[in-house]
Amino acid sequence: MFVKAIVLSLALLLSGCSHWSTETKVEEAVYQSLSAVDAAQTIQGLRQPCYSESNHVLGSHPSPAEVVGFRALVGGIHFAVTSMLEDQDADLWVKRMWQGVFIFTEGRAVYMNWSLGATPVGATCP
Numbered sequence: 001m002f003v004k005a006i007v008l009s010l011a012l013l014l015s016g017c018s019h020w021s022t023e024t025k026v027e028e029a030v031y032q033s034l035s036a037v038d039a040a041q042t043i044q045g046l047r048q049p050c051y052s053e054s055n056h057v058l059g060s061h062p063s064p065a066e067v068v069g070f071r072a073l074v075g076g077i078h079f080a081v082t083s084m085l086e087d088q089d090a091d092l093w094v095k096r097m098w099q100g101v102f103i104f105t106e107g108r109a110v111y112m113n114w115s116l117g118a119t120p121v122g123a124t125c126p
Contacts, residue, residue, distance in 0.1 A: 017083070017086075019086065020083075020086050021086070023096075024082065024086055024095060024099070027082075027096075027099035027103065028078075028079065028082050028099070030099075030103055031078060031099060031102050031103050031106060032075055032078075032079070034103065034106035034107055034109075034110055035071050035074065035075050035078075035106050036071070037110050037120050038071070038106055038109045038110050038113065039067050039068060039071040040120035040121075041110065041113035041114070041118040041119060041120055041123070042062075042067050042113065042118070043064045043067050043068075044118050044119060044120065044121065044122050044123040045113060045116070045117075045118035045123040046061060046062070046064075046067075047123060048123050048124070048125050049125070050125035050126065051116070051118065051123065051125070053067075055070075057070065058070055078102060081098065082095075082098065082099070085098060
């Protein structure tokens with residue numbers, strides 16, 4: 001179910017971006033997917049007493065609604081900036097750097113969550 005939700009969301013998100021380069025579409029899909037996995041891992045992890053959130057904006061024990069709301073807000077801002085960079089025909093290095101920093105950051109968060117035992121479908125205390 002989780003994977004279907006991500007695929008549907010990405011299809012809807014990217015459907016209006018036909019003018020985007022293939023690279024940008026792929027990078028945006030990767031970022032948004034990692035962000036969704038991070039949110040799911042966080043929600044699952046926080047169901048266990050041994051976990052706390054490390055994102056200072058959310059606090060140590062945010063509610064699932066706060067996690068989803070925050071990820072949706074950040075994802076929307078990321079999408080808007082990506083769209084602006086494409087519309088303004090920004091230099092390729094700027095677009096790659098923008099995506100690379102965010103993909104790296106989300107990938108690291110997903111890896112750290114996983115290494116602590118949090119997955120998108122459950123979590124166990126180490």
